[in-house]
Amino acid sequence: MTWDQGLHGAVVSLDAPAAGGVTRELTYLEAIRDGMRFMMRQDPAVVLMGEDIGVYGGAFKVTQGLIDEFGADRVIDTPMAELAMIYAAIGLSFQGIRPVVEMQFADFISTGFDAIVQFAATNHYRWGQPVPMTIRAPGAGGLRAGPFHSQSNEAWFVHTPGLKVVAPSTPADARGLLISAIRDPNPVIYYETKYLYRSLKGPVPDGDQAVPIGQAALRRTGEELALITYGAMVQECLNAAATLEREGHSVEVLDLRTLKPLDEAAILASARKTGKVLIVHEANRTCGVGSEVAALIAAGAFEYLDGPISRLAGPDTPVPYSPPLEDVHRPAAQAILRAARDLLAY
Amino acid sequence: MTWDQGLHGAVVSLDAPAAGGVTRELTYLEAIRDGMRFMMRQDPAVVLMGEDIGVYGGAFKVTQGLIDEFGADRVIDTPMAELAMIYAAIGLSFQGIRPVVEMQFADFISTGFDAIVQFAATNHYRWGQPVPMTIRAPGAGGLRAGPFHSQSNEAWFVHTPGLKVVAPSTPADARGLLISAIRDPNPVIYYETKYLYRSLKGPVPDGDQAVPIGQAALRRTGEELALITYGAMVQECLNAAATLEREGHSVEVLDLRTLKPLDEAAILASARKTGKVLIVHEANRTCGVGSEVAALIAAGAFEYLDGPISRLAGPDTPVPYSPPLEDVHRPAAQAILRAARDLLAY
Amino acid sequence: MELTDNLLREAHYWMRLTRALDDRGTFLHKQSRIIGGFFSQIGHEAISVAAAMTLERDDVCAPMHRDLGAYLVRGMHPRRILAQFLGRATGVSGGRDANMHGMGDMSLGIIGFISHLPASIGVTAGVAQAFKLKGEPRVALAFFGDGGASQGLAHETLNWAAVFQLPVVFICENNQYAYSTPLTRQMRIEHIADRAAGYGMPGLVVDGNDFGAVYQATYEAVARARAGGGPTLIEGKTMRMRGHAIHDNMAYVPPELLATWSARDPLVRLELLLRERGLLTNTSLEELRTRIEHELDEAQAFAEASPYPEGSSVTERVYAQ
Amino acid sequence: MELTDNLLREAHYWMRLTRALDDRGTFLHKQSRIIGGFFSQIGHEAISVAAAMTLERDDVCAPMHRDLGAYLVRGMHPRRILAQFLGRATGVSGGRDANMHGMGDMSLGIIGFISHLPASIGVTAGVAQAFKLKGEPRVALAFFGDGGASQGLAHETLNWAAVFQLPVVFICENNQYAYSTPLTRQMRIEHIADRAAGYGMPGLVVDGNDFGAVYQATYEAVARARAGGGPTLIEGKTMRMRGHAIHDNMAYVPPELLATWSARDPLVRLELLLRERGLLTNTSLEELRTRIEHELDEAQAFAEASPYPEGSSVTERVYAQ
Numbered sequence A, B: 001m002t003w004d005q006g007l008h009g010a011v012v013s014l015d016a017p018a019a020g021g022v023t024r025e026l027t028y029l030e031a032i033r034d035g036m037r038f039m040m041r042q043d044p045a046v047v048l049m050g051e052d053i054g055v056y057g058g059a060f061k062v063t064q065g066l067i068d069e070f071g072a073d074r075v076i077d078t079p080m081a082e083l084a085m086i087y088a089a090i091g092l093s094f095q096g097i098r099p100v101v102e103m104q105f106a107d108f109i110s111t112g113f114d115a116i117v118q119f120a121a122t123n124h125y126r127w128g129q130p131v132p133m134t135i136r137a138p139g140a141g142g143l144r145a146g147p148f149h150s151q152s153n154e155a156w157f158v159h160t161p162g163l164k165v166v167a168p169s170t171p172a173d174a175r176g177l178l179i180s181a182i183r184d185p186n187p188v189i190y191y192e193t194k195y196l197y198r199s200l201k202g203p204v205p206d207g208d209q210a211v212p213i214g215q216a217a218l219r220r221t222g223e224e225l226a227l228i229t230y231g232a233m234v235q236e237c238l239n240a241a242a243t244l245e246r247e248g249h250s251v252e253v254l255d256l257r258t259l260k261p262l263d264e265a266a267i268l269a270s271a272r273k274t275g276k277v278l279i280v281h282e283a284n285r286t287c288g289v290g291s292e293v294a295a296l297i298a299a300g301a302f303e304y305l306d307g308p309i310s311r312l313a314g315p316d317t318p319v320p321y322s323p324p325l326e327d328v329h330r331p332a333a334q335a336i337l338r339a340a341r342d343l344l345a346y
Numbered sequence C, D: 001m002e003l004t005d006n007l008l009r010e011a012h013y014w015m016r017l018t019r020a021l022d023d024r025g026t027f028l029h030k031q032s033r034i035i036g037g038f039f040s041q042i043g044h045e046a047i048s049v050a051a052a053m054t055l056e057r058d059d060v061c062a063p064m065h066r067d068l069g070a071y072l073v074r075g076m077h078p079r080r081i082l083a084q085f086l087g088r089a090t091g092v093s094g095g096r097d098a099n100m101h102g103m104g105d106m107s108l109g110i111i112g113f114i115s116h117l118p119a120s121i122g123v124t125a126g127v128a129q130a131f132k133l134k135g136e137p138r139v140a141l142a143f144f145g146d147g148g149a150s151q152g153l154a155h156e157t158l159n160w161a162a163v164f165q166l167p168v169v170f171i172c173e174n175n176q177y178a179y180s181t182p183l184t185r186q187m188r189i190e191h192i193a194d195r196a197a198g199y200g201m202p203g204l205v206v207d208g209n210d211f212g213a214v215y216q217a218t219y220e221a222v223a224r225a226r227a228g229g230g231p232t233l234i235e236g237k238t239m240r241m242r243g244h245a246i247h248d249n250m251a252y253v254p255p256e257l258l259a260t261w262s263a264r265d266p267l268v269r270l271e272l273l274l275r276e277r278g279l280l281t282n283t284s285l286e287e288l289r290t291r292i293e294h295e296l297d298e299a300q301a302f303a304e305a306s307p308y309p310e311g312s313s314v315t316e317r318v319y320a321q
């Protein structure tokens, strides 16, 4: 098994939504591709850029086939130069183009960092010129890909003013948030989770179904404890919540979906309702998104808390390669269960 | 008045320490220079690198005179290339050199970002080779220097595993933490506060007086409220605390000094003792160091809290230039007082 | 391509205006009315004005901190520039950005620059890429310095522009120094333009203090770019006649070097040419200077009468709606 | 500089060992014993082995993901390499880094690389700068690719090395592709080595599949660097004979191109030379291959018998003490 195929034994299928509408069953990866295709058909200004995304279809084949439909002027294979790429995307955006830039792995976003945090993020504030640009960052671990192909580095950008950051956890959100990201007049970093590419399948509504940036999704309601999370950890939290339910506990799972701006109202509502919160993410713990969520709750839901605000995150180390190391690094259902039980027993 | 001179009406002088020892009265800037000079005299392996640091003495004249004493081989003027500079420093460190790299402004550290977060930060974890390197980053605002010469971007590095980050607030700590940073076998980002360069004077012990990395300093003890802060905000917090004392309140001020690793014990002790915490920093609010401090307290001092954990931080915008804008952006004694009174009244 | 009388007269106005506005900034800074930094561009008048004058209205240009002339030629009013320097709400950035930074206005085809040099050449390449993708016969032009040339982005952008054959012209203003760093410590070559060969694009060296030389070289490069002939790198040799910014007394510059370049003042040289052609007399020069001073008095009055932005607006405009 | 019989025999051993170890990796990956990625270097044997062989024991080298030969020549035992591939505690990185990444060991003068190409050329320049500052007659050598050449860091580092006249040799392995990207989409020039002129350093092109050519060019560059003559850029033309990594079937490579380069196999060419000199027979080749397979069997047994790191050690070694 290699990175582009995934390492998953089984594919998880999400249930179809209760209410109707035309949906198709797509993998997370197909949903991203479908979102790009939808936007490219709808808006001729949408252009893809990246290393090996055209003829080759991308390191993970997310853009496969798009160059055949839209041509090399709209699916642009670039030199290996992330900094120039993101700067070029900014320039394109100044002329009405809507660039969608693929980082081959989220890990390489640091190579284009300056362009994002210094230019794109500040431009509208400084002279009022919007920078509508989407950067796709395939991130996170669990694939035995080592320290440079497993990073969850979203907090760098969540901290930086002027950016938006999204992190879909389902095929439907992957498509819907991508549509919103491409339409947004601001730079949006779109963290897609490689682990889910082929391991998660679910119903995806057809047509113009944008998922708004800034709204969390309550994946499961409960009374005793809220698990607040995003990305691949949503499935892990849902698994943990299901186990806890069998043990007689009522646990809710809030999927943040957008990391910047955070849906503070939804976070506080969950915290106030349950009184106990466990925040879960793969990203390194210190100053991660979880710290901000904890700080928001500690300020805004203080009176409702029945226990310490807990965090379960990747430890402050690079993501190691060897399976026994990575398995400890990446929070999974077992670790979530342990932390949740501690908190429930508090 | 220009950047290199500072914009300060008055110079604040710190009191001499109660207990003896040979001390001199130095500005914050002189203390940094003195720290470099001390280490360069003591250890021939210490080498300075940066743009305009030699003949010119640095944009703020921090390195002034050092090239005369130590020569151009140890005070190295470089081309304008932050990325190559930091990579070169890593290479130097592999051969026993202890490079101290000056970023002309902390804002330009993003240009060398890749070298820091990908290479320097991970190297020891990956193959056991230490990267003893200090990066001096003159940061923070209040000098009417605009969005690109006022940044407090320390959270990027506090989030990244493998780095250490310090942020001295007094001349004595400026010297003492620099000594520790240079001796540390790990990459240390040393955030120095331009605002304090010439506006803060204080006693600085002579000789080999390292301030250990990882220890916060309780600048003032109190019972009712803890202000937890760092950098230029320490003075602002002390001013606010003095005012509150005149109003009959007992407020303590904890100066973090080291931002990574945080002194969790000192933070929890302050929170447990006072039950009310206001965290103050100039850096942008979301996922800033304050969020981590809040999260630590919300988890580790939950039972002791008598009020919501409050944060006062730079809003999530670039640091604006125009005085009325910057004055609102930068938390100062008045804003601290307002937030502190709210919390005291809780 | 001929240097017509009209062209030279127009150039003269812009170059005089540029210098006068520069002097005005220095004056306002000395009076502590501009706080923070101020960058003088004295010495850069020919290169910035000439390069900008080769562009059409629809083209796009990315000036940096010593290209005051280019901003003016592109139509940015001194009022807005002085209000910017003074941090007023009516300034180009509404008080959000400092001194020459962020003075962008896409309606004038001007990209505002950030400190992180040479960022705007990357953005400019992207603008040119948009022109090419859309099949529009437009050109983008960007300035960068001898210091900026050492940055990785300079390399990535030049290569990018060459690979995609973009309609873009890069003007490297080699003014002998990057802050205090002389050329010899910045690079080990004589001509930055020689790097163009390493990207497969034309590179040429011009006398950056000779309006006509810069104009002609840029004019041809712009025409080639517009015709689909791809990018060009032009290096203009010039001299930064003041310190890096106003606080810098540039003690590190040998006086002889300054003297040499003083004798090559771009404005004096253009005026000599104008006089030779009979287009300038002492009287007409005096008239022009007076007219410009009036314009700047008016602009300054406007700027000083303008309000500061409201402190409470600090969080506005972070995001486009 | 003469290619002695001994030198060629030694080279032959290393190149055979390199290829055999590469094959072994592919085999282990196919068997799902190596999980995650695997990079084959087939085609790079001459360039990596020759360049590394020009160095002295005290010199330092920064190989990248297709320089297996250089690791071996520098003295990294196949045991440690196979244990690294298998994620074992005895692997070079103790299971922390993946496949070829992070295979550094300064006691062998090897810098471990990170994914972010061409990072290690920057580090290598710093190592060379240390040699120069300390007055040690040592040389540092770094590899990078045709893709890596497009990165800003390549430019900053080459310029840096030239400005400081560092004792460093840069070997650009131009293997026609960066992942799926052919040279024509990466750059608009024929020879990457031509960029050296833009930094004021010698640049030369060699046949990267000819052991002798690479060895001689590098030998001279290393000698010049050691003597204080500064850096050199050497471009070796070669071909990546497998996919970017093991999952890549490289459908995008024209079969004729592969066929052309197949006929230039560096190992076959060296063996032809050895046979011409009477240094190799079918029997001695068979003996060598058997010996190497035994070595690798032993190394593989060691690696497979090695324990995985303890999960609980995950937070260890973040900081040096």
Ligand SMILES: Cc1ncc(C[n+]2csc(CCOP(=O)(O)OP(=O)(O)O)c2C)c(N)n1
Binding pocket: B051, B080, B082, B104, B108, B111, C066, C115, C116, C117, C118, C144, C145, C146, C147, C148, C149, C151, C175, C177, C178, C179, C240, C244
């Ligand atoms: C990436 C980066 N590093 C450092 C600086 C600080 N700095 C501002 S201008 C300057 C010198 C620029 O020199 P050059 O590019 O030649 O332009 P000039 O000022 O001479 O016109 C420096 C070092 C910067 N702006 N950007």
Ligand SMILES: Cc1ncc(C[n+]2csc(CCOP(=O)(O)OP(=O)(O)O)c2C)c(N)n1
Binding pocket: A051, A080, A082, A104, A108, A111, D066, D115, D116, D117, D118, D144, D145, D146, D147, D148, D149, D151, D175, D177, D178, D179, D240, D244
């Ligand atoms: C900065 C950066 N961007 C993207 C990648 C992803 N990536 C890994 S190898 C590679 C191609 C490298 O090509 P080249 O430098 O020619 O080396 P080769 O693999 O051909 O030996 C790419 C794009 C990377 N490693 N580093």
Ligand SMILES: [Mg+2]
Binding pocket: C145, C146, C147, C173, C174, C175, C176, C177, C178, C179, C240
């Ligand atoms: Mg210059």
Ligand SMILES: [Mg+2]
Binding pocket: D145, D146, D147, D173, D174, D175, D176, D177, D178, D179, D240
């Ligand atoms: Mg290649």
